[in-house]
Amino acid sequence: MLGQLHDPDLHLLRLFVTVVEAGGFSAAQGVSGLSQPTISQRMAQLEARLGYRLCSRGKRGFHLTEKGLLLLEAARGLLLSIEQFRQQANGVAGRLLGTVRVGMAENQDATVSLQLASAINRFREREESVQLELISAPPAELERLLLEQRLDYAISYFSGNQAAFDYQPLFEERQRLYCGKEHPLFGTLHVTREQLLEADQVRHPYRFLKGGEPFQSRRSMAVAEQIESVLTFILSGRHIGYLPCHCAASWERQGLLRALDPTLDFVVPFTLARHRAQAPGEAQLAFAQDLLAVFG
Template identity: 55%
Template sequence: MLSQLHDLDLQLLRIFVTVVESGGFSAAQGELGIGQSTISTQMAKLETRLGFRLCERGKAGFRLTPKGEQVLAATRKLFGAIETFKGEARGMSGLLLGELRIGLSEALDNQVLQRLGKAIGRFRQRNQAVHFELISAMPAELERRLLQDQLHLAIGYFSRTQAALDHQPLFGEQERLYCAVGHPLFHRDPVSLDDLSRYDLVQHPYRFGEAMEPFQSGPSSARTEQVECSLAFILSGAHIGYLPEHIAAPWEASGQLRALLPEQTGYRVNFHLSSHRGRQPSEAQMAFVEDLLAAFGDV
C-alpha cells in the first residue's frame, strides 16, 4: 500500500496517465519512448505500490478498473497541483514578502517626509506584497523597540551608545536657540552669551545627552523630550530653548520667535537609519534600505 509518495511513484503515475491517454500499452510506446514490456513492468510496479489493479489488458483490450478510474482522477489533480505550485514558486522567486515596521522620530521636516515618501514609492514599484507600518515615537522609545524586535528600522537622532544597534547617516537638521515675544531678550540688541546665561533654558534629557548644545545654562525649571513641548515652553515667554529650524520658521516669520546668536549657538543634529545588528534583515528590509538611501542620497 502506498503510504508515502516518492519521485519514483510520480514517474510511475506519469506512465500510467500516458498509457490511459494513449489508449493502451502498445499505443503508449511512441509517446513514452520505451518498449511495451518495460511499460508493463512499470505498471505492475505501480499496482504493487498501490495494492490493487488499475487496468485490465488482454484480448478484450485495455480498460481501467473502477479503482483505476479514481486513481486517474486523483493523479490528474495531483499533477495539476504540482504545476500550480511550480508556477507560484516561480512567481515568488523575485517577490518580496512579509512586513516592515519602521519607527520615525517626531516632528520631521516636510522635505524629509517627502523623501521618505519617495523611498516608499520606489519600493512599491518593486515586485512586492509587503505590509508597512510606520510608528512615530521619541528616540528612547525607538531604541527600545529596536532592541525588542518590535521595529525593523528606525529613523531618528540616537544616543549611539547601544552596541547592539547599527547606524547609517541619513540627513541632518539645523537647531537654533530661540526666545518668544514677551521674553526679556526678544527686543534686546545686541545679545551676549552672558545675557543668555541669566535665563531659564529648556532642558532635553535624551536628545542632547552628549551635551551637543553649544549653549548650556545653569538650573532650569523646564524639561521635555518633545519638540512640540519645547515650543510651548518657549512661546510662554518665560524660557529660551532649542528648536529645529524648520519648526521655528513659521513662528519666526510671523514675528513670534527670535533666534538668539544663531552663529554661536546653532548646531546640526545628525539623523541616522538604525537597525539591530544581531538580526538578519529580510530581503524586503534590504530592498527598502536601498531605496531609502537612494532617496536621501543627495541630502
C-alpha cells in the same frame, strides 16, 4: 515537562517574552492587548506545561526564577529562528513578502517627508506584496522599540551609545536657540552670552552633548522630550530653548519667536538604525536600499 511543541505553546512563549520585556504582568497589558487576569492565566498554563515556576510577584516586584531566566534565553533564540525562517521562506518565490516596520522621529521637515515618500514609491515599483508600517515617536521611544525588536529600522537622531545597533547616516537637521515674544530677551537689541547663561533653558533629557555643544545655560526649570512641549515652554516667555529651524520658521514669521544667537546653532545627524541581532529579510534589505538611495 514539555513534549512536542505546538502552536499554542509558541503563543505562550511569545507572551512570556513580552511580559519579561515589559517588566511584569500589569505593564504587559498595553503591549499584548490582554487583560492582567488573562495574562496570569496563560502564564500559569505555560508553567503547568513546563512543570516549573517561571517568575515571582510580590512586594519586591516582578522577577524571574533561575529556570525562568534560562527559558527566556531559549525562547528568544527560538522566536528569532522562527522569524528568520519565515523571512527566508517568504523570499523563495522571487517576490518580496512580509512586513517592514519603520520608526520615524516626529516633526520632520517637509523635504524629509517628501524624500521618505519617494523611497516608498521606489519600493512599491518592486515585485512585492509587503505591508509597510510607519510609526512616529520620540528618539528614546524608538530606541526602546528597536531594542525590543519591534521595529526593523528607525530614522532619528540617536545617542550612538547602543552597541546593539548599526547606524547609517541619512541627513542632518539644524537646531537653533530661541526665545518667545514675551521673554525679556525678545526685544533686547544685542543679547550677550552672560544674558543667555542666566536665562532659564528648556532641558531635553535625550539630547547628547559633543564638544560642549549645544549651549547650556546655568538654569533649567523646564524639561521636555518632544518638540511640541519645548515650543510651548518657549512661547510662554519664561524659557529659552533649542528647536529645529524648520519647526520654528512659521512662528518666527508670525513674530512669536526670535532666534537668539545663530553662532550657537548645532547640527543633529539623523541615521537609519537597526538591531544587529535582528537578521533583515529581503523586504527589509530592499526598503533600506531604497531609503539610502533617496537620501544619499
